[in-house]
Amino acid sequence: MSQFAINIIFVGGSFLLYILIAIWAKAGSTSDFYVAGGGVHPITNGAAIGADWMSAASFISMAGLIAAGGYANSTFLMGWTGGYVLLAMLLAPYLRKFGKFTVPEFIGDRFYSRNARLVAVLCLIVASVTYVIGQMAGAGVAFSRFLEVDATTGLIIAAVVVFIYAVLGGMKGITYTQVAQYCVLIIAYTIPAIFISLQLTDNPIPALAMFSTHSESGMPILEKLNQVITDLGFASYTADVSNKLNMVLFTLSLMIGTAGLPHVIIRFFTVPKVADARWSAGWALIFIALLYLTAPAVASMARLNLMTTIYPEGTSAQPIEYDERPQWIQEWEVTGLITYEDKNNDGRIQYYNDANPEFADEAEARGWEGNEFSYNRDILVLANPEIANLPGWVIGLIAAGGLAAALSTAAGLLLAISSAISHDLIKGAINPSISEKGELLAARIAMAVAIVVATYLGANPPGFAAQVVALAFGIAAASLFPALMMGIFSKRVNNTGAISGMLAGLVFTLVYIFVYKGWFFIPGTNNLPDTAANWVLGISPLSIGAVGALVNFVVAFVVSNATEEPPQEIQDLVESVRYPRGAGKAVDH
Amino acid sequence: MSDANSNAVQYWKANLRLILGSLIIWALVSYGFAILLRPLLAGIPVGGTDLGFWFAQQGSILTFIGLIFFYAWRMNKLDKQFGLDEEE
Numbered sequence: 001m002s003q004f005a006i007n008i009i010f011v012g013g014s015f016l017l018y019i020l021i022a023i024w025a026k027a028g029s030t031s032d033f034y035v036a037g038g039g040v041h042p043i044t045n046g047a048a049i050g051a052d053w054m055s056a057a058s059f060i061s062m063a064g065l066i067a068a069g070g071y072a073n074s075t076f077l078m079g080w081t082g083g084y085v086l087l088a089m090l091l092a093p094y095l096r097k098f099g100k101f102t103v104p105e106f107i108g109d110r111f112y113s114r115n116a117r118l119v120a121v122l123c124l125i126v127a128s129v130t131y132v133i134g135q136m137a138g139a140g141v142a143f144s145r146f147l148e149v150d151a152t153t154g155l156i157i158a159a160v161v162v163f164i165y166a167v168l169g170g171m172k173g174i175t176y177t178q179v180a181q182y183c184v185l186i187i188a189y190t191i192p193a194i195f196i197s198l199q200l201t202d203n204p205i206p207a208l209a210m211f212s213t214h215s216e217s218g219m220p221i222l223e224k225l226n227q228v229i230t231d232l233g234f235a236s237y238t239a240d241v242s243n244k245l246n247m248v249l250f251t252l253s254l255m256i257g258t259a260g261l262p263h264v265i266i267r268f269f270t271v272p273k274v275a276d277a278r279w280s281a282g283w284a285l286i287f288i289a290l291l292y293l294t295a296p297a298v299a300s301m302a303r304l305n306l307m308t309t310i311y312p313e314g315t316s317a318q319p320i321e322y323d324e325r326p327q328w329i330q331e332w333e334v335t336g337l338i339t340y341e342d343k344n345n346d347g348r349i350q351y352y353n354d355a356n357p358e359f360a361d362e363a364e365a366r367g368w369e370g371n372e373f374s375y376n377r378d379i380l381v382l383a384n385p386e387i388a389n390l391p392g393w394v395i396g397l398i399a400a401g402g403l404a405a406a407l408s409t410a411a412g413l414l415l416a417i418s419s420a421i422s423h424d425l426i427k428g429a430i431n432p433s434i435s436e437k438g439e440l441l442a443a444r445i446a447m448a449v450a451i452v453v454a455t456y457l458g459a460n461p462p463g464f465a466a467q468v469v470a471l472a473f474g475i476a477a478a479s480l481f482p483a484l485m486m487g488i489f490s491k492r493v494n495n496t497g498a499i500s501g502m503l504a505g506l507v508f509t510l511v512y513i514f515v516y517k518g519w520f521f522i523p524g525t526n527n528l529p530d531t532a533a534n535w536v537l538g539i540s541p542l543s544i545g546a547v548g549a550l551v552n553f554v555v556a557f558v559v560s561n562a563t564e565e566p567p568q569e570i571q572d573l574v575e576s577v578r579y580p581r582g583a584g585k586a587v588d589h
Numbered sequence: 590m591s592d593a594n595s596n597a598v599q600y601w602k603a604n605l606r607l608i609l610g611s612l613i614i615w616a617l618v619s620y621g622f623a624i625l626l627r628p629l630l631a632g633i634p635v636g637g638t639d640l641g642f643w644f645a646q647q648g649s650i651l652t653f654i655g656l657i658f659f660y661a662w663r664m665n666k667l668d669k670q671f672g673l674d675e676e677e
Contacts, residue, residue, distance in 0.1 A: 066646075074645035078619045081650045085615045088657045089608045093664070207647055211636025220637025238638040240627055248620050273675050275668065278661035285654050296646040578601055579673045 046283025079254025188401025
């Protein structure tokens with residue numbers, strides 16, 4: 001059977017499963033549509049959060065990022081998991097006790113202000129739309145690589161599938177498809193990782209294999225990797241970084257941002273009890289960790305594999321001849337994700353760091369005239385089965401897994417966007433007397449429109465789409481997280497304080513990002529070059545969300561203390577979210 | 590009412606203490622061991638590298654899982670102890 005047919009079977013089979021689940025889990029009420037009826041088991045919810053959270057970026061790109069940056073890019077591993085500790089202790093149980101449908105609804109009620117609710121809706125939509133574009137584009141790319149259709153056609157097929165289960169089933173359909181998608185993506189990620197571990201070491205568990213002995217050389221994997229790459233002028237994989245302040249702030253921004261992202265928070269509204277909200281945060285992190293503990297292992301071992309493929313006789317010997325390159329390099333060259341240029345016309349693949357001045361002499365002595373080989377970081381995961389010579393069905397599995405990761409996150413984001421529109425804007429502001437049936441219809445229409453818009457933007461990505469980390473995490477960290485946390489932990493923060501804080505955090509963060517990345521990300525409009533030498537105290541625009549959060553907290557407290565304290569019924573509301581007794585299911589008021 | 594109030598106040602204080610303790614560990618393993626204190630742990634070897642690297646890529650994630658389950662277990666117990674758990 002051809003690889004194409006295998007891929008069609010895996011992807012088609014997984015899509016059929018999602019559609020069957022959608023038909024089974026049709027939403028009959030607004031409660032079904034927004035919070036899956038509030039009856040999801042914490043372990044089920046944990047798996048759904050895992051799929052909701054792990055996007056195309058986690059599945060496809062993260063291992064490549066770590067492989068390229070080594071220790072320095074551990075920030076993504078800690079940042080994208082540490083946020084769950086904050087969620088479990090600072091937000092999820094109390095927001096579940098509050099028992100409403102959306103994140104802006106809590107902000108609006110707690111700060112007794114329609115304007116606060118609208119600011120939250122705006123932040124939610126900007127963060128979620130930026131995020132969803134990358135998922136849709138990622139789904140399109142996965143289609144075009146594995147199923148030989150063009151990216152736009154692939155994107156439309158993906159959108160139709162999401163449309164069926166998200167519009168029909170709302171949160172209920174999304175929850176159960178996410179559980180299925182989690183299973184698909186974790187199997188797809190783990191199997192090639194186990195194979196590669198067994199090829200390089202004696203240990204089948206990737207997370208342990210990366211710290212064990214390389215069978216061929218008898219050295220520890222990481223030591224061997226360091227030796228190979230530093231021999232070729234690349235930076236050491238495990239080397240410490242000098243700019244620790246930036247590393248701390250970047251990790252902190254990712255953690256706070258994770259905790260403040262609405263599409264993750266609303267998943268906690270679907271469990272029956274406050275205690276379940278706490279448990280499901282733990283289960284979610286277990287399910288996420290299965291991939292996140294494996295990713296750094298894939299990163300180090302796939303990079304070592306790549307280096308030894310090009311230098312089979314060791315780094316001091318000649319690299320392989322271009323004509324003898326393995327099949328998978330030839331296949332990925334067609335996609336443009338691997339490129340080769342024979343600069344010194346010797347027919348061999350010289351792959352080294354030509355930007356390192358200390359290595360220039362050695363390169364010259366060996367007759368090398370520049371690096372000849374480059375690859376897109378994403379292929380470390382996508383081509384992993386081929387690099388490790390795995391059977392065709394594993395490649396089909398990777399295709400289905402990549403699509404599951406992209407679609408499950410897209411669906412969660414689309415639900416956050418559409419519920420903010422139907423529940424916070426239409427019911428909350430424009431037409432409060434709308435019937436439940438009317439609101440359910442409005443929610444379905446909002447979902448349909450959001451899918452069409454996301455599909456269009458996925459096919460024609462605007463400049464800001466590449467700024468997910470800066471924009472989505474920056475906004476969630478600087479505006480939403482502090483407002484939610486203060487709403488629970490302080491009785492003193494009032495409407496004026498909360499709105500001032502959110503706006504101050506938001507504006508501070510956006511301005512710092514725009515100064516380096518261009519105003520509204522329009523190329524050429526940046527005031528300062530985006531390089532470490534120009535950053536204030538060495539803080540990258542990607543790390544500024546944590547500082548924005550601090551600005552938000554400070555402004556909110558100062559302004560609240562200068563103005564009158566919140567009315568008694570609001571202080572009672574804060575009291576009530578703190579204690580689990582009397583929660584009941586998520587309801588509409 | 591004042592009795593119920595002081596019970597509730599005690600519960601909330603216990604929760605805050607638990608959160609504070611958990612977040613100290615949360616920060617210690619990630620910002621501490623994995624980043625700022627890494628040079629101090631450089632002498633402890635772990636599979637070809639040092640303990641700080643292990644905390645950055647594996648240890649902090651494992652600690653986070655432990656923290657959340659510990660917190661959930663403790664709080665669910667405190668809910669019952671203070672009579673503030675949800676009625677079935």
